Structure formats: C-alpha cells, structure tokens
Amino acid sequence: MRDGGVRDAPGDAPDDARDDYWRRRAGGAATKGVLANAPGEPGIAPLADAAAEQAVSPDAPVRLARHAVGDDLAHLVRHVWIPRWNLPPGVVIEQGVLEYPSSNLVIDATSAALHGPALGRGFQRLEGSGAAFGVLLQPGVAHLLVAGRMSALVGSSIPLDALRVSHDASTASLPQRVRAAVDAGDDAVAIAAFEHWLRAQRLEPDADADLLRRIVDLAETDRGILRVDQLADAVGVSARALQRLVHEQLGLTPKWLIGRYRMQEAAQRLATSDPPPLAELAADLGFADQAHFSRQFRAVIGETPRRYARAAASAGPG
Numbered sequence: 001m002r003d004g005g006v007r008d009a010p011g012d013a014p015d016d017a018r019d020d021y022w023r024r025r026a027g028g029a030a031t032k033g034v035l036a037n038a039p040g041e042p043g044i045a046p047l048a049d050a051a052a053e054q055a056v057s058p059d060a061p062v063r064l065a066r067h068a069v070g071d072d073l074a075h076l077v078r079h080v081w082i083p084r085w086n087l088p089p090g091v092v093i094e095q096g097v098l099e100y101p102s103s104n105l106v107i108d109a110t111s112a113a114l115h116g117p118a119l120g121r122g123f124q125r126l127e128g129s130g131a132a133f134g135v136l137l138q139p140g141v142a143h144l145l146v147a148g149r150m151s152a153l154v155g156s157s158i159p160l161d162a163l164r165v166s167h168d169a170s171t172a173s174l175p176q177r178v179r180a181a182v183d184a185g186d187d188a189v190a191i192a193a194f195e196h197w198l199r200a201q202r203l204e205p206d207a208d209a210d211l212l213r214r215i216v217d218l219a220e221t222d223r224g225i226l227r228v229d230q231l232a233d234a235v236g237v238s239a240r241a242l243q244r245l246v247h248e249q250l251g252l253t254p255k256w257l258i259g260r261y262r263m264q265e266a267a268q269r270l271a272t273s274d275p276p277p278l279a280e281l282a283a284d285l286g287f288a289d290q291a292h293f294s295r296q297f298r299a300v301i302g303e304t305p306r307r308y309a310r311a312a313a314s315a316g317p318g
Contacts, residue, residue: 061087062095062126067187070195076203078102078136080191082182086129094123098264098300101216101250101257103142103153105160108132112160112175114145116153116251121302131182133190139216140209143249150251170197211235212249215242219257226286228254262286263300266293270305271312278305 057063067080078100087093099117106115109130143150145163165171174197181190218225218234225231231254232242239254246254262285269276276284282293297305 061085062093065187067191069191073195073198075205076138076141076198078138080187080194081134081136082131082187082190083124083134084131085126087127089128092125092127094125096301097122097124098260098267100136101219101252101260102139103137105135105137106132107134107160107175107178109179113157114142114153114160114163115157116142116150116155118155119256121300133178133182133194135194138205138209138213140205140212140249141203144203144205150249151247152251154251165201170200208245208249211237212245215246215254216257219254220261223284223286225258228258231258259296259300263297266297266305267301267308270309273313275309275313281305 062085064083069077104115177193178190229239232239279290282290287293
C-alpha cells in the first residue's frame with residue numbers, strides 16, 4: 001500500500017477484483033490512523049505487530065480488532081472495527097486518531113449513530129471497562145443515509161433512528177442485538193446481525209460513488225499525487241468537478257484527502273521500531289523540505305514529528 005503505485009489501486013479493475021482489494025485491506029492490522037499514546041499510558045499499540053497481538057490478547061488494556069464483511073457488502077463497508085478496553089480504576093486515556101475520509105456507524109453502550117470524520121486530530125475517551133461496534137462505510141455510502149448536506153456531518157453525528165433507513169423492528173432491535181453479542185465476546189454474531197440489517201436497507205450507490213472510491217483510494221496510495229489538479233487528472237475529471245463530488249458526498253475537500261493520508265502515513269512510519277530520518281520521510285511524502293513537513297505534522301498531530309516518534313517508542317505496546 002505504501003509504495004504508491006497506481007497498479008495497486010482498484011479503479012479500473014472488475015467489480016469482483018475491486019471488492020477483493022477492499023476485503024484484503026479490511027483484515028489488516030488496526031494501526032493506520034491510530035496515534036501513539038503518551039509514554040506509560042495504555043492504548044492501542046502503534047506498531048503493526050504489537051497491534052495484531054493486542055487484538056487477540058485478553059490481557060491487553062485496550063484491544064482493537066478489524067473484520068471484513070460478506071462479499072456482497074464489500075462495496076458498502078470498508079471494515080468492521082470492535083474496540084474493547086479494561087482499564088484500572090482511576091485511569092482515563094484519550095486515544096488519538098486521524099480518521100479516514102468516510103463515516104462510521106457506531107453502536108456503544110449508550111448510543112447508536114452515524115459519525116462523520118473530524119477535520120483535525122480526533123480523540124476517544126476511554127475509562128473503566130467497555131466495548132463498541134463500529135462500521136467504517138465506503139466513501140459515497142453515508143450520503144445515502146443522510147437527509148441533509150454531508151458537510152453538516154463532519155465533526156458531528158446523527159442518531160440511527162434519524163437516518164434514512166427502514167424504521168422497522170430490525171432497526172429498532174439492531175443496537176440491542178449488537179450490544180448483546182459484543183458483550184458476550186461473539187464478534188461473528190454481532191457482524192451477522194449488522195449484515196442482515198444492512199442488506200434489508202437495499203442501498204444502491206451510483207456511478208459517482210464508484211468514482212469517489214477511486215478518488216479516495218488514489219489519494220491514499222499514490223504518493224505522486226500532491227495537488228488537487230493531479231488527483232483530478234488521475235481520475236479524468238476537472239478540478240472543479242472533483243471539488244464538487246468530494247464535497248457533496250463526503251463533506252470534505254480533495255486537498256484535505258491528500259493531506260490526511262500523508263499525515264496518517266507519516267504517523268504510522270514514525271511509530272515503527274526503526275523510524276526513518278525526517279528529511280527522508282518528508283521527501284518520500286512529497287514535501288518541499290523537512291521544515292514544511294514538520295510544520296504541517298505539528299499543525300495536525302499537535303506535536304513535532306521528533307517528539308511523536310520518541311513518544312511512540314517509549315509507549316510500546318501499552
């Protein structure tokens with residue numbers, strides 16, 4: 001994913017190949033977009049191997065597992081994510097995240113809602129013991145569920161019962177069925193309940209949604225794309241049409257997409273066991289120089305790249 005070649009993108013592949021592409025990525029380690037915590041503070045491990053171990057370890061204070069959905073739903077759902085935490089009394093953490101440019105349907109102990117992405121660094125406050133069930137929707141799907149403009153969902157949320165869905169017994173009972181399964185530790189049953197509900201919604205993304213998936217994928221994977229006009233050329237539309245499509249279906253801008261993925265990759269690489277030199281990382285991500293990269297990283301993450309790398313190394317697997 002990190003080598004940035006368009007050969008890895010699913011844009012022109014047959015539908016079954018594109019869906020397989022997304023399914024393979026759904027099962028990956030749950031680290032990209034998850035930020036390192038302060039030294040000594042429990043959280044989701046920033047290292048891929050440690051996060052994979054956390055996902056199956058009952059002793060980890062914070063665990064995060066990812067699951068793919070059924071083949072027929074891969075065009076609607078990028079992956080299901082299920083966090084669980086068990087923190088000592090008095091311990092409160094804020095897990096930092098750089099969210100994907102899409103929306104999450106989240107069911108937790110007290111609510112069920114569709115959440116839009118945060119423009120900056122997001123935080124999830126965790127304390128005591130608990131769990132949640134999250135579904136990261138594919139780009140171009142959330143707008144089928146929202147009555148108003150997608151821009152209103154950015155940094156906000158809409159309750160499940162206020163979405164454009166079938167308001168029948170299955171919708172009313174979905175949160176309870178999912179919570180019961182997650183509490184029992186049965187992820188498969190929780191996912192099956194959600195999949196049954198989603199199929200009943202009969203969502204049909206249009207051609208624009210398929211184009212949007214390609215736009216988002218190229219912004220994520222093609223390191224040669226640094227500007228909006230380059231992204232527009234890559235998908236064969238005008239810059240103005242690109243701006244309009246991304247804003248209408250995501251509530252975001254193409255410039256934000258490109259910048260977000262560069263910061264996600266920067267944070268992920270700085271949290272490895274052998275982080276690259278900052279000048280090398282800046283060049284790999286297409287920044288003019290190290291100073292420009294460091295300024296943008298600090299503006300988004302809230303600390304310098306060097307300090308972030310030290311914190312990730314000190315924090316370890318949590």
